[in-house]
Amino acid sequence: MAITVPVMLAAGYVGHRYSPSFRNLYPPIKLSLGLAIPTAVFFTVTDKAAIEADRELVARFSVTRPEDAAAIARERQPVWTMEGFKKYAYDNRLKLLGYSWAAAVAGVLMYTYNRKDITKSQKIINARLVSQVLALVGAGAFALSLGEEKEKPIPVDAHFERVMRGEEVMHHQH
Secondary structure, three states, X not given: OOOHHHHHHHHHHHHHHHOHHHHOOOHHHHHHHHHHHHXXXXXXXXXXXXXXXXXXXXXXXXXXXXXXXXXXXXXHXXXXXXXXXXXXXXXXXXXXXXXXXXXXXXXXXHHHOOOOOOOHHHHXXXXXXXXXXXXXXXXXXXXXXXXXXXXXXXXXXXXXXXXXXXXXXXXXXX
């Protein structure tokens, strides 16, 4: 987050220099807008880095056989069923929440753009609040779906089962 302050300062400078609308906003709104982009970038970058680090760690200690890898590849192929959609939504839940939030902000701003009875600051606050509510509803829906996940059987780890039966140990003793 060390880059947050320079990004906020640069965005504030550009906004004041080139946008009369930005100059008319109240400081808390300017701060909120300035923090939104670096925060979103931070969470996106750290999420991708964590996923990559997990993949590298798993690859380092993986002892998957080719036939097991083929079964995993078949499992990952898209299936256009309700279960396939649920799996896709669960696997991409952060992206879906982020895109939904951004779409809600844009939609509410477009809806309130021509209203003359409220100020620009009120329009931005309204868009932010509506999008936050929708994001919280989406996060709650994902949390509820996680509760349903616990009822499903745990998949069997083929490598673990071979080790427990002694097949891998005998193979490595030769």
